[in-house]
Amino acid sequence: MSLNNTNLFVFVAIAALVTVHDKPLLKRACQHALNDGVSMQELCDILPHISVYSGVPKSLMALEILKSLDDIQGSNTLLIKRTEQQLKTALTFGQLPFGI
Structure with a gap:
């Protein structure tokens, strides 16, 4: 994943929207990120x-x-x-497989 300032801003915004549980804005932010060249892989990797x-x-x-x-x-x-x-495993066993 090549990280530039724009992607960093997008990831911080998405993290904030996930934290405050704002579904409509999160959906729009993710759609804009995909349209601006952020890959689905990158979005899934930050979750x-x-x-x-x-x-x-x-x-x-x-x-x-x-x-x-x-x-x-x-x-x-x-x-x-x-x-x-990965997320369900973390929920069940309390650990995230970051190495996978």
Whole structure:
């Protein structure tokens, strides 16, 4: 993941919106991020890190929003399922698999 100032700003904004549980603004922010060149992979990759601060349930809510933004073919289905499994494992066992 190549991080530039724009992506950093986007990730901080998304983390804040996840934390305050603002679904409509989070959906718009994620859509704008995808339109501006942030990949679905990058958005999914930050969710486990956000969950440490905002909680796993809120990160799962954000993942549901990303799922709704996925294109009709579901090209990111495996990526989203992997992230969902990571978050559910963290919820169950209390640890995040950052090495995966």
